[in-house]
Amino acid sequence: MLNLDETMFAQLAESHRYELQVHCYRMLGSFDDSEDLVQETFLRAWKKRDTYEGRSSVRSWLYRIATNACLDFLAQHARRPQTRSIDEGMRSSDADRIPADISWLQPYPDRLLNLTAPDTVEPDAAVVAKETIELAFLVAIQYLPPKQRAVLILRDVLGYPSGDVASVLDSTVPSVNSALQRARLTLKEHLPSRRDEWRPTDDPTVAERRLLQRYMTAMEWSDADAIAEAMTVLVAEDVRVTMPPHPLWFVGRDAFISGMLGSLDPRSPAYVGEWRCVPTRANRQLTVAQYLRAPGDDTFRAQVLNVLRLEDGKIAEITAFEAKFFDAFALPAVLADGHVPGLTATGRPD
Template structure:
């Protein structure tokens, strides 16, 4: 603990809520990301941080100071997440459920599925303040994990892990906890933790994209990526299909949860856009305006649409891009209007701003 924390703990134990807040609030950002990694849901992560603080307040008398407040809160948060995961549910994206969709077939949204959610970069916290140090070169699998600790592909991949393996992988390879400390948190043996970690790494390799070794470590989008994003936004706002097509990789994949359809390949994506961007077609969506943002340490844009007869651009979704070699290889557009508040974005834009 920091110098003076023991006095603050004593005050908190005596019922001083402001003292308790002083102990816990400094860890809110990192605990939110930890719960998000465990659950794949921004909404659930917010709830689980509150549940963590509630459990900590109720059990403050059990804190004996043998670990840091931070480690104690991670123990509580991890166990709270494991409680949520007891039913075996996992967060998914449309391509986890079925094969690519025919662009001519429209499907209604599915509200009975727990979809993966994005995480706004503005809530990740001060870069470098609590993100783990680089893993040992002797553990190449851990190096892969360190590169992808917040990207959507990594979040989607760890959804395939059983809850306990997921917890071990995050604690050991992402947060850099020693095996002994991880075993203590999970009330298991070092041997069981090491075994779970090896199984988790093996499963992760099967579900991460083949290009994963080419990815850079988690960081803010590069200027090159931001340039591609700007060109993409401009092309979409002008409804310029040819310009959009030039930016797409040949094997690009696009999804838009909670809509279950998804498209694979430049041709299929352009065909789908052609149908929805044609003002004379029955499926015409409207005109778009986009605002740059960042999610999961990836380039992203908030999408707004002005439908025929509307006088403003209404919130439509948060599009997260994966960019490689100046081309977009994946677009995940989350059609979830509640996310706009999390990204500190308005739910409408005046048409005059276009």
């Protein structure tokens, strides 16, 4: 039993907030929902504090509550990747390359991941130290049934023994091991084929930083031909572009370039305005926050957050998110002078 008053309990819970939110985020794929489920976890923990017997750490006890809170949420909000139709401008021959529709997918700011594990010797460093926070992994585990997802995260991400996982899920060790085997097989089907090439790193290489700078520079040009030429070099031939929860998607470099040029070319009737780019980081990936100054406006306003996945030195995937996430990334809503002072192309202070 936890003999704590409300203030002491709140302090104890808060010390685990960030890692529990990452856990809920992996389970749900949604930043917004992960915040709500952490609050639900704390509420349940407070109500059940007299059931804590001290057989495990408070941390493990909170993970158990958080995992089951997420499973309850998923039982009430069925979420499975949906097959997109091909009537959005794609040829039927591209049907096997069309990205799944995962409308609830949201980005996770690196600045909060860094708060989760500020010191690599801390136990919770494992929560974000592996390649299991990148969007490719988040997308892949959405194909798993909720309990298989929980088993995979508890075993392969957090390193829980099978017996502990069985206890968390009120299951048996053979059942947990069987679920883990099935989950790993499904995961392999949906992860990028060359795992070593998509593994995120804490510090982008020089080549990656250069690529990011060239991408941002090209996006700020007003010359459609120059933009197309630059993107041909920077973007992979089979690039995939999505923008959850919107139906927008492109597969292939030519489709991507032709789809965006109309909005970037001042001569086009579909021209939306001038862009400015600010580097940031999401899910341990290079990310670009883009601001738009519409014709007749004097201010650059938050528009879209593009998370990039690189492969073979090119942009292999772009996952775009709405401007509502800028606040979570500590980014301003407007750029009155067209830039954020003090930031370099790596997203770090000068």
